[in-house]
Amino acid sequence: MSVSLELSDKETVAVLGPNGAGKSTLLGLIAGLLRPSSGRADLDGRVLFDAGTHWVPAHQRKIALLAQEPLLFPHLTVLDNVAFGPRSAGASRGDARRAARHWLGEVDALGFAHRRPGQLSGGQAQRIAIARALAAEPDLLLLDEPMAALDITVAPMLRKLLKRVLAGRRAIIVTHDVVDALVLADRLVVLDAGRIVEAGPTRLVLERPQSAFAAGLAGLNQITGTVTGHGLVSEDNMSIAGVVDDAAVPGEPGVAVFRPGAVSVFPEPVHGSPRNTFPATITDLEPHGDQIRIRAGALAADVTLSAAADLAPAPGSIVYFVVKAAAVVIYPAKTVRNDEAGPRP
Amino acid sequence: MSVSLELSDKETVAVLGPNGAGKSTLLGLIAGLLRPSSGRADLDGRVLFDAGTHWVPAHQRKIALLAQEPLLFPHLTVLDNVAFGPRSAGASRGDARRAARHWLGEVDALGFAHRRPGQLSGGQAQRIAIARALAAEPDLLLLDEPMAALDITVAPMLRKLLKRVLAGRRAIIVTHDVVDALVLADRLVVLDAGRIVEAGPTRLVLERPQSAFAAGLAGLNQITGTVTGHGLVSEDNMSIAGVVDDAAVPGEPGVAVFRPGAVSVFPEPVHGSPRNTFPATITDLEPHGDQIRIRAGALAADVTLSAAADLAPAPGSIVYFVVKAAAVVIYPAKTVRNDEAGPRP
């Protein structure tokens, strides 16, 4: 893999990417749990590794890693779990426990101090794991899909907690959930096949995705082509009407995006106020929240359950995707530079 | 647990319910993998068990169970896995393999016939597991969250396959996904704490949920109260304007539902065409598809990522949920009878 990433102090970066993109591998390398064959890394001027010559073992890096599973030590109480970091750093038992109590308080879990991990629910355990990682006072906190193993009912609470504790802290959070990036991170990095494919301030990347992958992450339909006066001509010569960004220069490469939710689906062609109608052959149906997402090649439309039941869409049948020009945003395409992952100015 | 359930021939019933509701337990009892302390069951006149007196072991029930994991026998080829049922029923090796080929063809997996299960992806393996279950020619097919362990990218394909093979077949499918119920089942049963809380034709239950739980499943905001001339007065005396069903009689108990997606959220009270405005204290934020669901107590609103970014909603802050009367449906409340799970007439 080949990744170049810099974090300023107190910055939280979200790393997104498909399965196998190398997100966990990246964190493992930074934490010192994997040994790279080449490359180098440093933290606040300390070299962490420089392939072949330098290798700082995990326990000397001051980098805590929080994974999907809380991995609380089952033989220690919650309090001693949280005190583990301070103890390892040489604090006395009393000092370590005091620190642990402080951090347990921070995650609203003082009540569990004397429980064993086995007596906690998944969400509670993950909260303790966060306290334990923070108690080690790491210079950098790594989070690898910290909410992936949690019930949908407890994830929001944990997200709130993370929002609080990550504020003003240097952290890298790997997630498959764009909402995590939005809520928790200042900056977003999209990784694919071990490379950075897109990077930038979270909201910008999600609202003006350059790559098809980022558009997919943001849940947007994306069409690339050439900007025209009042829209875009796609590569396969389809005209799209939309709201053209000021920065977009006609004749230059551009990108058009619109939400699947903004697309209406009709069994026959319709004529009316919406300006864009695309005939589409259904390729797939999948659940999407409380709606059904109808896919037709690269485009998608979300319809309600009852609309879907009325439409009875089936793969292979031809339908018409209709979207208002007002729902389409058109902006200039940028050349994605792979190194553009520096700290926010 | 206490469940009374009848299936007509060729009917597929979906069982939904929260974690721990007893869905898997129900299937285990039917399949003969769990032994009940009381109760009885029969299939086409054959008694399966009658606590204390009768007990037909799993292998004599002609009921196949397909679980989350495909559980293909790792030491047999795909072909021999599928031939396992016919072989166990006494078919010759040749006949069993012929049958296996037929069912592999049905699931478009003839190409894998000579692979070992270890060489298959999760989705492929689950397809083979379906063929294996079908090849046993069961009188009843049980499916326990057959797609839960699959990647989001392969689930739709499997759903299509299941739609095809379950058509005209007696089956019970346990799922946590309302879309599965909609696509695959004729009838829906909602289980909670070992009891049926709601049952009926799938679409009816999802469009006109009676219980709060079913409303949640259908992804609808639900308010119960008393029907008025042009709407509903809730139990806490709030007036809701909406489209009143013909069957709803003013003065009788009624139910109002509307989609979270139909709710607009404003930081200040607004006045305009929409007829319903509810002040709401945000209790939670969670991702929902490509949108963010803002929860305020029992009500929810879905907003887009960029809307959320603009609104910067935080738990505790007060916002205004606004919904058009046209988006609210009001219909009569029925008394839920726990035995109402008979076959469709």
Added chain:
Amino acid sequence: MHGAGKAPAAITIPLWIWVVAAAGGLFILLPLAAMVTRVNWPQFVPLITSGPSLTALGLSLRTSAVSTVLCIVLGVPLALVLARGQFPGQRLLRSLVLLPLVLPPVVGGIALLYTFGRRGLLGSSLSVLGIQIAFSTTAVVLAQTFVALPFLVLSLEGSLRSAGTRYESAAATLGAGPGTVLRRVTLPLVLPGLASGAVLAFARSLGEFGATLTFAGSLEGVTRTLPLEIYLQRETDPDTAVALSLVLVVIAVAIVGLTFRRTAPKLLNSGGTRDA
């Protein structure tokens, strides 16, 4: 940070652990090395190919093979019952099955004598049937089976437990009866565990001495296995004894090493080799 390629950074083991482990390894290795130094190498081949040596080796290999089969026949059901059954006395049964593992073989031999001997618990009934076990090769096999059975049972029980019952349940819902499930699902699934259990049982049978001596006696070609031959030769011909001991060690290492070549020993290994 910029990185390319990767390898798991093995969990660091403190240095002193390596040192003590080396001492532990030497503690087992040195005695074997010491034995090698005492071998009369010029005479080695003649010593181990003398008539009595070859006879004893042949007998040992044959009886160990038969007792391994017997261990499989008795041990597979025992392991199944211990791993899958639920019955009163299950714990006691497991303790008892473990017993020959820790019982001095001579005591085991005495106990066998009291059971299958002419005057033993079953002996008189067997005599009536014309079956004479004592002083026969059968007695050797019984003694070896007695001491080797726990190795097979417990190895297989472990495999059965870690394999779980999910595949068996799946097979049952596909219409397979208990016998079919056992033959086509359970046994194939635990085959590696069964194989290593059988190998250990074979090796233990090959090394069995005390119980055989006490219960079966020592007659060339009938009951005098390799360990007994070694014991006897020690009286008059230490060179042969040492040479034969080495043969035994080599056979044992070869068997154990070959079987566990690809995997950690299943017998004593809880939960496979997946370490995260």
Added chain:
Amino acid sequence: MHGAGKAPAAITIPLWIWVVAAAGGLFILLPLAAMVTRVNWPQFVPLITSGPSLTALGLSLRTSAVSTVLCIVLGVPLALVLARGQFPGQRLLRSLVLLPLVLPPVVGGIALLYTFGRRGLLGSSLSVLGIQIAFSTTAVVLAQTFVALPFLVLSLEGSLRSAGTRYESAAATLGAGPGTVLRRVTLPLVLPGLASGAVLAFARSLGEFGATLTFAGSLEGVTRTLPLEIYLQRETDPDTAVALSLVLVVIAVAIVGLTFRRTAPKLLNSGGTRDA
């Protein structure tokens, strides 16, 4: 369908399996029962409380305790290195560690004698230092450790492998160095496996006979452990021998049974007791 309450329908075991398993169980149980029938019950207490018997029992318990400690000291590092390390010769080391399990103890005793005896590999160096190991209580402990070590190492290795390294990695990222990880995470996590390994090592030490006789001799109060006392008494006083054998059996069953009371034997149990 209407159902209330539930119990897992245990996987059905074919009837003939139960029958054969019962035969297997009897094969181990009967010899013990036969021994019980031969005990001279009126004299039982006097027999086992005679001076030499008590001396032997005391010596056995003491040496077994020490050798168990030694097994832990040498075995824990060995198990760690086998389970967590990556080094050339790892497989060979595992085969070697298994060896005493299958080696006739007499051969083991000879090998030890050739190592620690006065003329042995290390013996002469040790003599110079004024250390005489052979024929001392130390020799008993060494013999017992030699045969018992595999039980501890392989039991613990299994536990270590099934515990995985994830907790250790977590501890490392929290700043714990290798020593701290070992002391505060690894060992506590595998404590059950260590405990059952230690118990089996103790039981095996208690039963050790052949290697002790050969390497340590049979001096009352110094090297004559309980199994040796039984062997000696067998000639002149079979009643005492049988009574002491029974004592040994009871101690072994008690230890093994008590330890594995709550769980399946960790030593030979791959993967815990979670069966779906």
Added chain:
Amino acid sequence: GSSDAGPAGAGSSKATGAAGSPGSASAGADLSGTLTVFAAASLTTTFTDLAKEFETDHPGSKIRLSFAGSSDLVTQISEGAPADVFASADNANMSKLETASLLAAGPTNFASNVLTIAVPPDNPADIGSFKDLGRSGVKVVVCAPQVPCGAAAAKVEQVTGTEVKPVSEESSVTDVLGKVSSGEADAGLVYVTDAKGAGNKVTAIDFPEAATAVNTYPIATVAGSTHKELAAAFIALVTGPAGQRVLLAAGFGKP
């Protein structure tokens, strides 16, 4: 050869004589300490008794006894076992030590032993003479020719011309006795002393041809013994009248 016992015997009578005399004070001081005696397994009972007697005679002294097969003991002594005195069940094993220069002084014969036929008390095969052992169907157990009792058995067979087809050739006389007393074998060739020691568990059937294979028991001080005086005193006790009385009572013959 009782003549072999000459010098040691003389020494011993002095020592035993001195034990009761008032002039034994200095001798008694010399004769304190722990003496380690390695003795053939067949001497277990007699030597245990004699050791007690010795300890009574010489307060402050302690005898440690190690019993095993003679050749085991030879191996152990060769490997440095801390033996002061070695009592073998045959001359062959004693001479192994002698050739290896591991004896402090030449050995003294102190007892002899002859074979007898041990049968279970009910004598199931109805054995009456050595010839009966040659009958087919009789389960006879003997020692292997490699061990002393087996060598003796072979010699008797040769003299009587009876070909015994044993069902087992054990590596120690103990194992032969065990097979007979458990009723497993119809008969076994063991030493008179073993049969006697087994009490009513076996019946001994003496046979005249046994005299052709007398087994002699030698005893000697081991080289490197740090208790040579004590060793000499113990050997004197064994070879002296007190020792002979105990040995005779156990069934041993005169050396």
